[in-house]
Amino acid sequence: xDGQWKDLTGSKESWKYQDMTVxxxxxxxxLKVSLRSPGMELSRLRIRWKQGFSSKARCLGDAWELSYGxxxxxxxxxxxxxxxxxxxxxxxxxxxxxxxxxxxCFCSWQAGLxxxxxxxxxQSGAMGVLLGxxxxxxxxxxxxxxxxxxxxxxxxxxxxKMMCKQPRLPAKPVYGINDWYFAYGKNSKxxxxxxxxxxxVLAQDNENRPFSVIDDGWMYHxxxxxxxxxxxxxxxxxxxxxxxxATLADEIKKLGMRPGLWTRxxxxxxxxxxxxxxxxxxxxxxxxxxxxxxxIPENIHRxxxxxxxxxxxxxxxxxxxxxxxxxxxxxxxxxxxxxxxxGWHFQDRSRTNAEIVLTLYQAIREAAGDMYLIGCNTVSxxxxxxxxLNRIGDDTSGKEWARTLKMGVxxxxxxxxxxxxxxxxxxxxxxxxxxxxxxxxxxxxxxLAESGAPLFISAQKEATGSEQQAFIKQCxxxxxxxxxxxxxxxxxxxxxxxxxxxxxxxxEFAW
Numbered sequence: 296x297d298g299q300w301k302d303l304t305g306s307k308e309s310w311k312y313q314d315m316t317v318x319x320x321x322x323x324x325x326l327k328v329s330l331r332s333p334g335m336e337l338s339r340l341r342i343r344w345k346q347g348f349s350s351k352a353r354c355l356g357d358a359w360e361l362s363y364g365x366x367x368x369x370x371x372x373x374x375x376x377x378x379x380x381x382x383x384x385x386x387x388x389x390x391x392x393x394x395x396x397x398x399x400c401f402c403s404w405q406a407g408l409x410x411x412x413x414x415x416x417x418q419s420g421a422m423g424v425l426l427g428x429x430x431x432x433x434x435x436x437x438x439x440x441x442x443x444x445x446x447x448x449x450x451x452x453x454x455x456k457m458m459c460k461q462p463r464l465p466a467k468p469v470y471g472i473n474d475w476y477f478a479y480g481k482n483s484k485x486x487x488x489x490x491x492x493x494x495x496v497l498a499q500d501n502e503n504r505p506f507s508v509i510d511d512g513w514m515y516h517x518x519x520x521x522x523x524x525x526x527x528x529x530x531x532x533x534x535x536x537x538x539x540x541a542t543l544a545d546e547i548k549k550l551g552m553r554p555g556l557w558t559r560x561x562x563x564x565x566x567x568x569x570x571x572x573x574x575x576x577x578x579x580x581x582x583x584x585x586x587x588x589x590x591i592p593e594n595i596h597r598x599x600x601x602x603x604x605x606x607x608x609x610x611x612x613x614x615x616x617x618x619x620x621x622x623x624x625x626x627x628x629x630x631x632x633x634x635x636x637x638g639w640h641f642q643d644r645s646r647t648n649a650e651i652v653l654t655l656y657q658a659i660r661e662a663a664g665d666m667y668l669i670g671c672n673t674v675s676x677x678x679x680x681x682x683x684l685n686r687i688g689d690d691t692s693g694k695e696w697a698r699t700l701k702m703g704v705x706x707x708x709x710x711x712x713x714x715x716x717x718x719x720x721x722x723x724x725x726x727x728x729x730x731x732x733x734x735x736x737x738x739x740x741x742x743l744a745e746s747g748a749p750l751f752i753s754a755q756k757e758a759t760g761s762e763q764q765a766f767i768k769q770c771x772x773x774x775x776x777x778x779x780x781x782x783x784x785x786x787x788x789x790x791x792x793x794x795x796x797x798x799x800x801x802x803e804f805a806w
Contacts, residue, residue: 300341325395325435328415336423336644339416339633340400340433346411348372349385353787354406355451355709356381359627359634360619360674362688364701366709367790375631376403376414379676380458382451384787389441391454396679396717398434400649401634416633417647420623420640421576424647431647448712448782455716459679465667465719469612469684469749470498470774471506471552476693476726476753480512483536484543488550494754495551497768501775506612507547508555508751513537530558531601544609555612555667556605560598560659561587561621576624577637586621589655590643598655599662606666614669615659622652626672649677656681669721675710679717684749686721687713693726693753696735700791700806703739707746708783708792714748715780721749727763728755737766738804744770745797746781 303310303317310317315332317340330340353368356377368384380393381404392411394402401416415433417424424431437457441450472494474482491507498505513536515529533540544554563572563585571594572585587594605613620626623635634648641651652674660668660681670678671686678685688706692698707722714720725740743750750770759767783792784801793804 323435325437327435328433329430330417330426330433331428331430332424332426333428336425337417338423339414339418342413342415344411345409346406347409348383348406348411351385352406353384354381355384355447356404357710358675359401359630360672361627361686362702362706362710363626363628364689364705364790365628366705368787372406372408376405378403378627378630380404380454381406382447382454384447389445389447389450391439391450393437393454393458394676395435395437396459396676397653398649398676399431399653400433400647401630401674402434402676416649418634419644419647419651420573421633421635421637422640422644425644427645429645446782447787451712452714452716452780455713458676459717461680462715462717463680463683464715465683467503468747468774468777469506469667469719470503470744470771471508471555471751473508473510473555473724473751473753474512475510475557476691476724477728477755477758478510478512479693480510482509482512484538487543488546490754490756491547491550491552493756493759494752494767497764498771498775499551501772503775505552505771505775506555506751507550507552508557508612508614509537509543510557510614511559511616513540513556514558528559528562529564530560530562531604540610541608548609553611554609555614555669556608556610557614557616558601558605559617559621560601560615560655561589561618563587573622573624573641574639576635576639579624588642589622589651590641590646595655595658599658602659602662603664606662606664610666612667612669613663614671615673616671618652618655618670619672619674622655623648627674649674653677670718671721675713675717679713682718684721685713685718686723688723691723691726691739692731693724693728693755694730696731699726699731699735699739704742704791704806707742707748707781708786708790711746711748711780711782714746719749721751722746724751724753726753727758728753729758733758733763735806738806740766740770741802742781742795742797742804744773745778745802747778748780750774 547554668682669684687710691703782796784794
């Protein structure tokens with residue numbers, strides 16, 4: 296409040312400052328946090344416990360949305376906050392502190408000498424929320440510790456299942472192709488169909504059919520600025536390179552794959568009234584690149600109409616992207632202390648940022664019906680239980696192996712515990728191109744194929760010879776069936792683990 300921390304007074308279940316009240320109630324195996332603040336705007340709440348940590352402790356946190364190659368066990372107590380949950384390991388046992396998925400605040404943890412803090416970010420935009428007379432059910436805190444014989448990874452995986460009561464998972468394992476890492480938006484109907492036909496035959500023996508996901512490049516662009524995702528983009532219709540999308544979806548099905556489509560739900564276009572957009576935020580100086588305010592009901596209805604349109608076209612999977620950035624003007628790795636900065640707010644200040652995001656995701660889920668949803672640049676803890684798949688790391692690459700190693704291998708190692716607990720974790724594509732050494736990509740493909748998580752391959756025609764085709768066929772076969780979740784064996788000391796347990800055997804990769 297007023298940019299200053301204020302101490303609350305009380306005991307056990309009820310704490311107060313002026314007309315603000317915080318309640319802490321033990322129920323359903325958790326500590327439920329609720330708060331009222333009818334007369335004051337509220338930006339954040341901090342709860343502190345006396346908690347001792349070993350000087351030998353290692354700590355691990357999660358990420359707000361995508362991870363950026365930066366997840367790792369740290370030696371000693373970290374100076375940064377851990378989004379959503381925190382694990383500590385003293386060499387003997389693992390302790391976990393977290394909040395259940397679907398929280399009404401962005402929650403983060405910080406361990407210190409003799410203390411443990413939980414921060415609940417209640418901002419609306421970059422200003423404090425105005426709750427009025429309603430009570431905010433802020434978060435449900437849960438904890439656990441390792442069981443005898445349980446590795447830190449296994450404790451992490453069990454804890455993730457505790458945090459999400461009802462995950463929404465695919466009926467069968469998801470795998471297939473995506474054009475982004477060889478086309479990078481320069482795609483066409485003919486190119487999609489050629490790649491679909493060439494790779495569908497490599498999965499013809501699999502009962503579980505693969506997906507062919509059309510990435511960025513299919514949507515309509517303003518003819519005056521056809522190469523930029525901005526004011527002229529329209530995600531409700533295609534450009535001349537693609538033509539009728541219902542026909543394309545049907546042709547993909549006839550070739551033996553299930554059609555999928557990429558979209559960006561919050562990008563505005565030139566027909567949108569300024570009153571329906573979020574204000575320009577710090578660092579945003581392009582008046583032609585603006586975003587829909589997700590607190591305005593008309594915008595939510597419009598997004599739902601577009602998503603329903605994809606279903607009418609015959610698509611079976613939708614990958615929706617950029618919603619975190621388009622909501623807040625920041626990537627997740629910039630949200631160190633707070634979700635948003637700059638003194639701006641959404642049109643509706645009565646809801647927290649987490650509530651606003653959750654409402655958007657619920658609306659997309661409702662409109663999608665039985666289509667699968669992949670969240671990308673989506674808030675992990677708010678995606679759980681709503682999307683069948685979620686991208687867990689920043690983009691891999693079809694141009695440089697170092698980026699795939701940094702973003703792909705790191706995200707798989709540290710977010711695989713969420714697989715089957717929150718959603719199916721999507722570690723992103725194998726960018727199979729002539730620019731990336733095959734001996735590296737082959738290992739990355741193997742890890743994805745045998746991890747139990749989804750496998751997507753972005754295969755350039757020129758890089759897909761007989762050796763690559765044979766290996767893709769093998770990996771498609773493995774990825775099409777249920778498998779145990781892979782486990783990184785050296786993840787506590789190596790942020791890009793090379794030693795893994797896959798299907799009951801130890802595998803060592805030469806990254």
